[in-house]
Amino acid sequence: MDTQQVLAELGIEEINRGAYAGGWIETHGSELQSINPATGEVIASITRANGDDYEKVAANSVETFERWRMLPAPKRGEYVRLVGNALREKKTALGALVTMEMGKILPEGEGEVQEMIDIADFAVGLSRQLYGLTMASERPLHRMYEQWHPLGPVGTITSFNFPTAVWSWNSLIAAVCGDTNIWKPSSETPLTAIAVTNITHEVMAGTGFEGVFNLAIGSGSDVGDLMVKDRRVPLVSATGSCDMGYKVGTELAKRLGRAILELGGNNAIIVMDDADIELAVRAATFAAVGTAGQRCTSLRRMIVHKDVFDEVAKRMVSTYAQVTIGDPLAAGILMGPLVNETAVYNMLTALDIAKSEGGEVLTGGNRLEDLGPAYIEPTIVKMSKDAPILQEETFAPLLYLIEVDSLEEGIAVQNGVRQGLSSAIFTDSLKNAEKFLSHLGSDCGIANVNIGTSGAEIGGAFGGEKETGGGREAGSDSWKAYMRRQTTTINWGDDLPLAQGVEFV
Numbered sequence: 096m097d098t099q100q101v102l103a104e105l106g107i108e109e110i111n112r113g114a115y116a117g118g119w120i121e122t123h124g125s126e127l128q129s130i131n132p133a134t135g136e137v138i139a140s141i142t143r144a145n146g147d148d149y150e151k152v153a154a155n156s157v158e159t160f161e162r163w164r165m166l167p168a169p170k171r172g173e174y175v176r177l178v179g180n181a182l183r184e185k186k187t188a189l190g191a192l193v194t195m196e197m198g199k200i201l202p203e204g205e206g207e208v209q210e211m212i213d214i215a216d217f218a219v220g221l222s223r224q225l226y227g228l229t230m231a232s233e234r235p236l237h238r239m240y241e242q243w244h245p246l247g248p249v250g251t252i253t254s255f256n257f258p259t260a261v262w263s264w265n266s267l268i269a270a271v272c273g274d275t276n277i278w279k280p281s282s283e284t285p286l287t288a289i290a291v292t293n294i295t296h297e298v299m300a301g302t303g304f305e306g307v308f309n310l311a312i313g314s315g316s317d318v319g320d321l322m323v324k325d326r327r328v329p330l331v332s333a334t335g336s337c338d339m340g341y342k343v344g345t346e347l348a349k350r351l352g353r354a355i356l357e358l359g360g361n362n363a364i365i366v367m368d369d370a371d372i373e374l375a376v377r378a379a380t381f382a383a384v385g386t387a388g389q390r391c392t393s394l395r396r397m398i399v400h401k402d403v404f405d406e407v408a409k410r411m412v413s414t415y416a417q418v419t420i421g422d423p424l425a426a427g428i429l430m431g432p433l434v435n436e437t438a439v440y441n442m443l444t445a446l447d448i449a450k451s452e453g454g455e456v457l458t459g460g461n462r463l464e465d466l467g468p469a470y471i472e473p474t475i476v477k478m479s480k481d482a483p484i485l486q487e488e489t490f491a492p493l494l495y496l497i498e499v500d501s502l503e504e505g506i507a508v509q510n511g512v513r514q515g516l517s518s519a520i521f522t523d524s525l526k527n528a529e530k531f532l533s534h535l536g537s538d539c540g541i542a543n544v545n546i547g548t549s550g551a552e553i554g555g556a557f558g559g560e561k562e563t564g565g566g567r568e569a570g571s572d573s574w575k576a577y578m579r580r581q582t583t584t585i586n587w588g589d590d591l592p593l594a595q596g597v598e599f600v
């Protein structure tokens with residue numbers, strides 16, 4: 096499929112409206128260009144939403160919510176099932192657009208759409224399983240139980256690196272929960288957001304529920320700010336940097352709004368002396384180089400037991416030499432460009448700091464200007480465990496290799512950062528694995544054994560601790576964040592016994 100076919104199939108025009116409020120509305124913000132990082136070419140333009148446009152989107156979300164919540168949850172699930180079917184039909188085109196707009200390789204672009212399909216299926220099943228508990232009341236002839244009610248319009252702020260999947264984690268689950276959605280995508284990936292909204296529009300058109308999936312493309316300082324301060328939006332789910340999370344989290348706290356925050360990672364793998372080294376090296380390479388190191392689950396730190404350090408370092412360097420870099424749409428390529436040139440500068444800056452802190456570059460470190468301005472070699476730097484740069488998450492294919500003496504030291508190094516998203520251990524020892532998974536081990540939201548840090552399935556709850564923000568999205572019981580819990584006690588007797596045995600009139 097060439098660019099024009101992809102754009103035509105997804106309804107992308109040369110200049111696109113940046114807001115959807117139950118239908119595409121005219122927008123009045125500044126112009127935004129979507130640039131293909133692999134070629135530097137403008138793919139298409141968008142007229143951003145301004146504050147007035149946001150207001151229309153929000154008002155529509157509120158109005159649609161009043162009606163959407165009246166549908167029984169399994170009926171809402173039926174609409175999400177149709178969205179899943181439509182995504183299946185558009186998987187090739189949408190996967191290609193993800194690749195064109197942010198630079199991840201095509202199998203990963205398509206994988207991202209598969210992640211949306213998986214979530215749609217999960218949400219459909221969930222639409223019949225929004226269970227509440229029944230408790231034993233301490234009072235005779237009383238029944239106590241909890242039920243889950245729709246919450247309202249949910250604001251979803253997504254990042255460039257998973258421009259569509261993370262939207263689906265939030266809005267497809269929120270939809271079966273009875274909520275409507277306002278999506279503020281990254282300014283790096285507005286076209287994928289428009290394409291997804293065209294897909295949901297086709298499914299919802301003519302049903303009266305077009306306003307379940309809304310969109311407002313605008314800058315953080317207008318649309319983002321308005322949404323975060325908007326009391327009609329009871330929950331904002333935001334994915335991005337810790338800096339962004341501090342702003343969104345504190346603004347929400349000022350109005351006591353709810354937050355789901357999915358922020359920086361700084362993820363680590365511990366490789367023990369009893370590990371299957373081949374497995375560890377392959378997993379680490381995918382985790383550090385996949386998506387050009389731009390997943391929030393990407394591997395940043397490989398913490399290796401001293402007895403296998405030299406062997407792991409040697410094998411990592413030779414595996415990196417096999418990583419093919421180039422056009423992310425081309426077959427056989429494993430790494431494309433970074434999202435933009437700024438990301439390349441950020442990586443080079445971190446690399447300079449790492450070197451100044453005693454880092455030794457084992458492989459990589461150079462820009463690949465012949466391929467384009469956003470290309471850089473995946474890089475491994477040997478660092479000592481106390482280097483301050485290890486505290487920073489650099490959103491790029493920059494991996495630090497760190498030597499430790501023991502499992503305990505490895506765990507301490509791993510946990511010794513401000514973030515806490517994903518972690519893994521490679522070991523064939525049951526004791527080591529169990530210790531790593533225990534409360535004495537990893538302090539992260541995700542802790543794996545003999546699997547890398549990235550590439551989580553949607554069935555589990557996704558999110559992390561500490562400065563990662565504490566939010567959980569996608570599988571397990573993450574749906575509860577999109578609903579409000581009501582605890583009910585019913586007295587079906589003739590007396591009025593009080594709890595805690597209190598006697599009154």
Ligand code: UN1
Pocket residue numbers: 210256257261334389390391392548549550551552
């Ligand atoms: C993200 O980078 O924000 O676990 C999400 C993974 C993917 C999702 C990453 N399933 O790597």
